[in-house]
Amino acid sequence: MNDQQPEGFQPSSATGGDNTASYNKRFLAFVIDVFLIAVMLMFFMQYLGIDPGQAADMQSAQAELIKKLAALSDSQKMLLTFSPMISFFLLHGYLLYHQGQTVGKKVMGIAIVTLDNQKPAFMALIAQRYFSQWIMGMVPVIGVALRLADVLLIFRRDKRCLHDLIARTKVIDLSVKVAVTPNSFVA
Template sequence: MNDQAPDLQPAPNSPQVDNSASLGQRFAAFMLDGVFMVISMMFLMQYLGMTEFDPNKAQDAQAMQSEILAKVAALSNGQKVLLALFPYISFLVLHGYLLSRYGQTIGKRIMGIAIVTMDNRVPPFFQLIVQRYLIQWLAGRVPMVGGILRLVDILAIFRADKRCIHDHLAGTKVIDLRIPVTQGKPTSIIV
């Protein structure tokens, strides 16, 4: 792996190449990131004592739901706040360094793709977190329509430019680092 931040500026007068990451690459990166988030949540649930359940209730969905709600209700206020904020904290702990340095989450790093500005530079970290991620997180929390907003955001990826709404809001795109920005002389790419 090359530790250079991507600076994929095309040489003057070079023809531009579509280096957009494929839908499959983006989906695989999303799924990998989801696995890492689930693993981190499992550690928190274990810490909070929320992983042990009555085996007799495991067959009954309503009984399991009641038991989970009872365990959440029994948490202290501080633990409830930790439970609510943990996904966001975990995201920043897992992906913060890679996002700030390379414009990548762990999944994007594995898949060889990166988030860049429209001129192929790593976006400033604050811009990336606020305009790309925070907006998604807040939209998802809007009562009754949050899920629809997130779905519309994600489905925008099927347009010709392969950019979700959060990409447009942040002025970013996701590129395949194996595809040079221009035809001809290769540029510096991290993989």
């Protein structure tokens, strides 16, 4: 097996077909990944002592949270700031490196590949596909609109979001057999 192929990829002799992952599978993979990140962030917050208290109403809960955040040391604030990225790498780093998949993509049987159906290089994948999304989301005022535009591009004919275009990747369904070139590895 080629070192560049995601686990489970096998050469196929089937003819034709489009192995692009469906909207449903991609969406469900995203939901799974977001849920797992949210759970990890709750653990980070609990570890730092900023878990939601027993406040009676939203206003007192907000005041209590602000007080707890102000009491954090600089290193704790730094940890909190980077906790979403730390959570991402703890949850998905191994699978992305070895198989081009997040946990959600693994569960849904889909994977990120280059345009020629190869497993993307890990650092390029992170820098181009994920870092671009994080940066877009942080742009003041229009960050949310940029992220929305990124995601809405999935409705193009090739089902590739802006982050796919930037990284020159696509998401495929590993259960769909397609014709391949000698160097391609698809399910």
